[in-house]
Amino acid sequence: MSKAEGPVRVAVLVSGGGTNLQALLDTLHGSTVARVVRVISNQSGAGALDRARRANIATTVLRNPADPNELLAALHDAQLVVLAGYLKLIPPAVVAQFRGRMINIHPALLPDFGGPGMYGHHVHAAVLASGATESGATIHFVDEVFDRGEIIAQERVRIEPGDTPDRLAARVLEAEHRLLPGVVLELARRIG
Numbered sequence: 538m539s540k541a542e543g544p545v546r547v548a549v550l551v552s553g554g555g556t557n558l559q560a561l562l563d564t565l566h567g568s569t570v571a572r573v574v575r576v577i578s579n580q581s582g583a584g585a586l587d588r589a590r591r592a593n594i595a596t597t598v599l600r601n602p603a604d605p606n607e608l609l610a611a612l613h614d615a616q617l618v619v620l621a622g623y624l625k626l627i628p629p630a631v632v633a634q635f636r637g638r639m640i641n642i643h644p645a646l647l648p649d650f651g652g653p654g655m656y657g658h659h660v661h662a663a664v665l666a667s668g669a670t671e672s673g674a675t676i677h678f679v680d681e682v683f684d685r686g687e688i689i690a691q692e693r694v695r696i697e698p699g700d701t702p703d704r705l706a707a708r709v710l711e712a713e714h715r716l717l718p719g720v721v722l723e724l725a726r727r728i729g
């Protein structure tokens with residue numbers, strides 16, 4: 538696809554509240570580089586879907602997130618796919634179709650504290666229990682295994698005395714919001 542055809546079409550997969558989606562929508566508003574064209578969720582009640590609707594962006598609720606054909610149909614015109622708090626594994630046939638064009642944001646410094654079961658509160662509790670002095674946010678390409686693909690960017694967050702999983706999560710989330718839009722723009726410039 539060439540730049541003459543307009544902004545790179547981005548699809549965002551979500552399961553939760555969608556603050557990362559919102560950071561992306563705010564940054565890409567009016568952008569000639571990239572545009573969110575669809576928000577896809579496995580959860581019909583996801584707050585992220587409300588954010589998409591408020592921004593007049595098409596939404597899809599997946600009936601079966603493990604069905605590659607349903608997901609591929611929802612992604613039919615996407616050039617770049619962003620997993621922003623999406624909790625399901627991407628079927629291998631979909632990974633194959635979007636290799637190098639599908640990214641995930643994770644609230645820790647991968648390769649540590651990733652993998653099945655390492656999401657939300659569990660991640661931050663495990664980081665604090667480990668005695669680590671820092672955590673952070675990681676953006677990586679998606680492959681067939683949870684949280685394993687090639688790392689693209691990280692932002693570090695210091696662990697403060699008296700941190701709780703909630704307090705750490707809040708600071709990591711701020712780092713996510715800074716990190717994600719820039720990476721999406723950079724990848725879109727490469728793709729477009």
Ligand code: GRF
Nearest residue numbers: 553554555556557622642644
């Ligand atoms: C973020 O911490 C993200 O890294 C993780 O789930 C959280 C989603 O937050 N995978 P939100 O839905 O973007 O607010």
